[in-house]
Every structure is written in C-alpha cells, then in structure tokens.
Amino acid sequence: MKKTILALFIIALNLQSCKDNKINRDTSKEKPITDLSIYNLPSKWTTQDNKNIELKSLKGNVLVMVMIYTSCKAACPRLVADMRAIEAKLDKKTKKNVKLILVSIDPVTDTPQKLKSFAIANKLNHDPWIFLRSTEDNTREFAAVLAVNYKQISPMEFSHSNIISVFNTDGELIYQQEGLAVNNTKTVETINQEAQKI
16 A cells, blocks of 8 residues: 555656646746837848847847937937936846846948947947947837837937937837936836846
C-alpha cells in the first residue's frame, strides 16, 4: 500500500512539474504588438551615431519622445531643457529602462553629423539620449501619430507643437505633456511607474 501511495505521489509530482514547465514556456513567449503600437510603423530611422534602426528595436524600454530641429532658436531649446528636467527626476534604479528620444522635424538639415554635434554641444551624447532622423514622409507620418503639427515657415524655420510623449514598453502612447516649462510631476510619475514594471 505504501509503495502504491509513494508511486502515485511521484507521478503527481512529475505531472505538476510538466505543468509548471508548460506555464513557464507559455509566459515566456513574446507579447504580440498591439494595433496601437508605434512598433507597427515600418519606417527606418538613423541615429546621431549614423546607425540605421527601426522603432521596434527600442521595444522593452519606456520611451520619452519630443520632436525638435537643431537650428531652432525659440521653442526647441526650451523643450530640450524640459527633457533634461524630466531626466533629472527619473528614479535612478529604473532609469536604465528609459530612453529619451529627440526626433528631428527637419531631416534635410539635421544630418546624423549635425545631430551628433548638437548632442555633444548639449552634453546629451550618452545613454539614455537618442537622436533620430528619417525621410520627410516618415517624419510627417510619425508626427501625425504623436499629434504633433509642424510647418516650415522659412528655409531654416518651423512652427511646431510643443509636446512630450511617453510610450510604454509595447510602444503604446500612454501620456503627453503639452506646453513649455510646464509642471512635469505627472509626466515623471508616469515614466517611473512604467519603468518599475520592467
């Protein structure tokens, strides 16, 4: 009788072990990209280091994005300052899970070399900062996703929305901060909460 109970106990343990392994395998599968994700965009982008990437290569990070152009003398320096202020308040333990991304609305002028020079001049040429440029069509499409409006008003000048956007690790837009030098408490809270989930 004892042998039978022991045998049944071993069989039950083995079955549970198989079940646990199946659960682990199932949960380790990568989550599919949702319809609301920017990772569905097929566009190619170039960084300040002249590396070609797709947006989906950033998957798994919390993204904080703003659209600027490097020759801007009015709003863009303020937007960069706002991004710096956000960076300064990020949780030091989870900051490695965040990417701060500046996307050029002037890809003709903002070559990778120009972006690199701008990054160096502004002491942003390190993690978690990334500068991106693409074609004018891709830039326009991406701006539409972010609800950023921009218009060229002279050869070197654009009028544009002042919006900082926060995306979760799946590339879904979860929060936007609009305006210049506004209170960033809610923005920082949103970023930190998302970064802690990783």
